[in-house]
Amino acid sequence: MHKQITSYQNPFIKELFQLKEKSRIRKQSGQFLIEGVREITLAIKGGYNLSNILFLPELISEQAVTKLTRTPTELIEISKDVYQKLAHRDTTEGVLAVAKFKEHEIDNLKFNSNNPLILVAEAPEKPGNIGALLRTADAANLDAVIIANPKTDLYNPNIIRSSVGCVFTNQIAMGTTSEIIRFLKKNNIHIFCAALQASKDYHTQDYTIPTAIVVGTEATGLSDEWREESTQNIIIPMHGEIDSMNVSVAAGILIFEAKRQRDFK
Numbered sequence: 001m002h003k004q005i006t007s008y009q010n011p012f013i014k015e016l017f018q019l020k021e022k023s024r025i026r027k028q029s030g031q032f033l034i035e036g037v038r039e040i041t042l043a044i045k046g047g048y049n050l051s052n053i054l055f056l057p058e059l060i061s062e063q064a065v066t067k068l069t070r071t072p073t074e075l076i077e078i079s080k081d082v083y084q085k086l087a088h089r090d091t092t093e094g095v096l097a098v099a100k101f102k103e104h105e106i107d108n109l110k111f112n113s114n115n116p117l118i119l120v121a122e123a124p125e126k127p128g129n130i131g132a133l134l135r136t137a138d139a140a141n142l143d144a145v146i147i148a149n150p151k152t153d154l155y156n157p158n159i160i161r162s163s164v165g166c167v168f169t170n171q172i173a174m175g176t177t178s179e180i181i182r183f184l185k186k187n188n189i190h191i192f193c194a195a196l197q198a199s200k201d202y203h204t205q206d207y208t209i210p211t212a213i214v215v216g217t218e219a220t221g222l223s224d225e226w227r228e229e230s231t232q233n234i235i236i237p238m239h240g241e242i243d244s245m246n247v248s249v250a251a252g253i254l255i256f257e258a259k260r261q262r263d264f265k
Contacts (some may be wrong), residue, residue: 002062005054008085013078016054016086016098023153027069030101034156036092040068040205041100042165052076052098056083059094068095069150084224088157101155106183109144116143116189117207117258119251120214122177122222125151132248133215136160138166140255145170146212148177181229190231190249194250195222196243199233207258215251 005013009175019033026032029049035039037060044050054076056064065075078086084249111208121138124130130152152159154174160167175183184191189210194201207213214230216222227233236245238252244250 002077004077005082006079008082010082013082013085018094019098019159019165020086020088023156026101026153027118027125031098032101032160032188033086033088033157034089034097034099034160035086035095035157037095037263039066039160039165039168040095040097043097043168043220046168048102048168049100050097051100053230054078054086054096054098056080056094058198059083061263065095073097077247104154104174105128105171106146106173106179109146109171109173109183110188111143113143115210116187116207117210117255117262118142118144118146118184118189118212119255120146120148120150120180120184120212121251122214122216122226123151123220124247126216127152127156127158128162129248130154130159131164131167132246133251134159134163134166134170134172136168136248136252136255138163140259142255143171146180147172147174148180150174174233177223177225185229191226191229192214193226193230194235194254195221195227195228195230195233196235197233202234202236204233204255205234207261211258213251213254213258215247215254224252 016033019031034043048075052074053065056078119142121133134145189212191214192205192213193214214226236250
């Protein structure tokens, strides 16, 4: 028999609301909220440990919820008031899960391939951009996404939403710029930095070797350390009036050029 909670004054629901709203609380507890059937399914596929699943029976049946999980997880039936308090968007399917953080240490990163293709993003701030980068990485089936000097916590609801759950299926690591450069060099991975200075057109380079494509923010670009340590700085030629484009669009162009070269190798 599952539990029922009908009041958003319930202490457990108040805790979950804090998880939804505050990065500090997520980090302290090592837990976060996931919303939606697809996102929960991808989290399970990605090996995340779920402690609770909350569902609104008007939108999803208990039978449908139990089909989502392969391991015993506490089910909690909630009222519409509670669901609206916890849900991030109005159009989800009436189901939320409480999940535990994963470790994302750079030194724990392992590759299944001897010739990895990696995306590195330095100091991305906007959850929408991070989500879009993760979707691109998933579409290209990259070996890893590495976030240097992260400014936003990975389990921010807006990152989960904008990545449509790809935050759970990509292999993600985080660290400082120095740590990541050291890791890439130790593993003999060539570093191609998207930068204006001392750069060559992106399509003239060979990405069929172990490759990290590194992108910075639109506002400040990459730090000097990346540009100095790169194998080669690369640039996407611009033909309009401006000299930059959205970071996720630029990353997509670079990644799929690397994929194209590898497909025809």
